[in-house]
Amino acid sequence: xxxxxxRLARIYTAILxxxxxxxALYYFATTGSSLALRAGMVVYCVALALILLGLYGRGGRxxxxxxxxxxxxxxxxxxxxxxxxxxxxxxGFSAVTAFVGAILFSVVPGVLSALALRQLQRxxxxxxPAQPAVRT
Numbered sequence: 407x408x409x410x411x412x413r414l415a416r417i418y419t420a421i422l423x424x425x426x427x428x429x430a431l432y433y434f435a436t437t438g439s440s441l442a443l444r445a446g447m448v449v450y451c452v453a454l455a456l457i458l459l460g461l462y463g464r465g466g467r468x469x470x471x472x473x474x475x476x477x478x479x480x481x482x483x484x485x486x487x488x489x490x491x492x493x494x495x496x497x498g499f500s501a502v503t504a505f506v507g508a509i510l511f512s513v514v515p516g517v518l519s520a521l522a523l524r525q526l527q528r529x530x531x532x533x534x535p536a537q538p539a540v541r542t
């Protein structure tokens with residue numbers, strides 16, 4: 407179950423990163439995009455790249471911790487988006503789009519990545535070789 411979840415988190419994050427890079431390129435190519443939107447997309451892509459590197463075990467224990475923190479923040483941001491949606495729900499189709507977008511692009515990948523990274527941390531701790539005894 408653990409390796410399956412990790413594989414699913416890697417695939418989900420890679421797909422989101424690819425979509426985010428394409429969207430960022432689109433925003434940089436159009437002249438009507440604001441600087442804040444462009445900067446937000448760059449931050450989003452960097453966060454996804456760090457999470458993906460952490461899911462593949464690159465960068466060691468420190469990057470895994472950073473990726474775990476980013477995943478938790480990502481999931482929490484999705485919950486904030488859902489709270490905003492609940493309080494100030496737009497009408498019509500945009501309400502469904504906002505709800506599904508918050509679930510599929512923030513909550514699910516954030517929780518899935520956090521659980522997979524936690525599983526990787528547990529596995530790395532259990533698989534770590536024992537330290538040799540120091541002789542004096």
